[in-house]
Amino acid sequence: MPRFFAPLLLLCLTTFNAHADSYITRLLNKPVPGGVAVIDLGSAAQAPKATYQGKPVLVVKEQNNWLAIVGVPLTVKPGSQQISSGGRNLPFTVGNKKYPEQHITLKNTQQVNPNPANLKRIEGELAEQIKAYRSFSPNTPSNLLLDKPVNGPLSSKFGVRRFFNGEERNPHAGLDFAVPAGTPIKTPAAGKVILTGNYFFNGNTVFVDHGQGFISMFCHMSKIDVKVGDQLARGAVVGKVGSTGRATGPHMHWNISLNDARVDPAIFIGAFQP
Numbered sequence: 001m002p003r004f005f006a007p008l009l010l011l012c013l014t015t016f017n018a019h020a021d022s023y024i025t026r027l028l029n030k031p032v033p034g035g036v037a038v039i040d041l042g043s044a045a046q047a048p049k050a051t052y053q054g055k056p057v058l059v060v061k062e063q064n065n066w067l068a069i070v071g072v073p074l075t076v077k078p079g080s081q082q083i084s085s086g087g088r089n090l091p092f093t094v095g096n097k098k099y100p101e102q103h104i105t106l107k108n109t110q111q112v113n114p115n116p117a118n119l120k121r122i123e124g125e126l127a128e129q130i131k132a133y134r135s136f137s138p139n140t141p142s143n144l145l146l147d148k149p150v151n152g153p154l155s156s157k158f159g160v161r162r163f164f165n166g167e168e169r170n171p172h173a174g175l176d177f178a179v180p181a182g183t184p185i186k187t188p189a190a191g192k193v194i195l196t197g198n199y200f201f202n203g204n205t206v207f208v209d210h211g212q213g214f215i216s217m218f219c220h221m222s223k224i225d226v227k228v229g230d231q232l233a234r235g236a237v238v239g240k241v242g243s244t245g246r247a248t249g250p251h252m253h254w255n256i257s258l259n260d261a262r263v264d265p266a267i268f269i270g271a272f273q274p
Contacts, residue, residue, distance in 0.1 A: 024062050024069070027145060030267050032097035032274075034074040034159045034171075036258065039083055039090055041066040050085035055259045056136050057083065058212040060144070069144070069214075071258025074159060074171055097274065099159035099171065118200060125199045132195040132207040132215070133257045139211035142234055146188035146268040149218065150241065150252045152179035154271075158264040173262040174217070174255035181250035183241040185218050188268070193230040193238070202253075203244025208232060217255035220247045 024038060031037040041048045043064045050057045050068040058069040068083055070092075078096045082089045114122060156176035187208050194215075195207040202219035206226060209215050222242025226232065243250045256265040266272045 032095045037070040037092045039068040052083045057259045071261030071263045073261040122200050134260045136213045141211040141214050142190035149185045150179045152177040175265045177252040184237045186235050187232050190234045193226045201246045206238045213259050215257040219253045
C-alpha cells in the first residue's frame with residue numbers, strides 16, 4: 001500500500017475502471033456509525049461542493065472523478081442516508097457496527113459528576129472545541145492515508161461505550177495508544193494549529209486542521225510544543241504524551257473529525273476492524 005497521496009491526490013494508477021475500484025474508496029469507504037462514506041460526485045471541470053446534515057464535507061479528486069469523503073456520526077442509525085451536491089441528493093447506506101463496553105474506575109469523582117463550578121468551565125471549553133471541530137478551510141489535505149502519531153499498541157479503540165464508576169458517559173471518540181509519558185506526538189498530515197488549551201476532561205489539547213473539515217485532535221498531553229496559527233509539516237511534533245485531564249495513566253489520545261463528526265482514526269491508518 002502506498003505511504004502517501006500526492007499533494008493534489010492525483011494517483012498514478014495504470015487503470016481506472018469505476019468508482020467502486022478506486023483506491024480512495026478501498027481505503028476509506030467504511031459506511032458505519034462512526035465510519036466514513038466515499039461518494040462519487042462525477043467528473044466536473046471544477047470541484048463540486050457537497051453537504052451532509054447541513055455541514056460541508058471534504059471533496060477530493062482521484063484521476064478524473066471527484067469524491068466526497070463523508071464522516072458518519074456515531075449517533076446515525078443504520079439505514080439510508082444522503083448527501084447534497086449540485087442540487088442533487090446522493091444516497092448511501094450505513095451498515096451495522098457493534099461497539100464493546102469499557103468500565104473505568106476513577107478516584108476523582110469530579111471527573112464523573114462535576115460540581116456546578118466545574119460544569120460551567122466544561123460548558124465553556126466544549127463550546128471552544130465544537131467551534132474548532134466545525135472549522136472548514138479550503139485547503140486540500142496533504143494525505144489521506146495517515147501516519148500514526150506515535151508508535152505503540154492500541155489500549156482503547158474508537159466507539160467503545162464507556163462507564164465511569166458504573167455510570168455511562170459519551171462513547172470513546174478516538175484511539176488511545178499505550179506509550180510512555182514524554183513520547184513525542186507527531187501530526188499525521190500537514191496542517192494548521194487552530195486550537196490549544198488545558199481542558200477539564202481532555203487536559204493539554206491540540207487541534208490541527210488538515211483541510212476541508214479534516215481535523216486531528218490530540219489530548220491528555222504532558223506538554224504542548226505548538227501554538228495557534230503554526231503551519232505544520234507532516235510529522236512535526238505537536239507535544240508530548242502525558243496523563244492530564246480525565247486519564248488513569250499516560251497515553252496518547254487521537255481524534256479524527258470529518259464534517260464535525262468524530263470518526264474512527266483506525267480507518268486512516270489501515271487498522272479498521274468491521
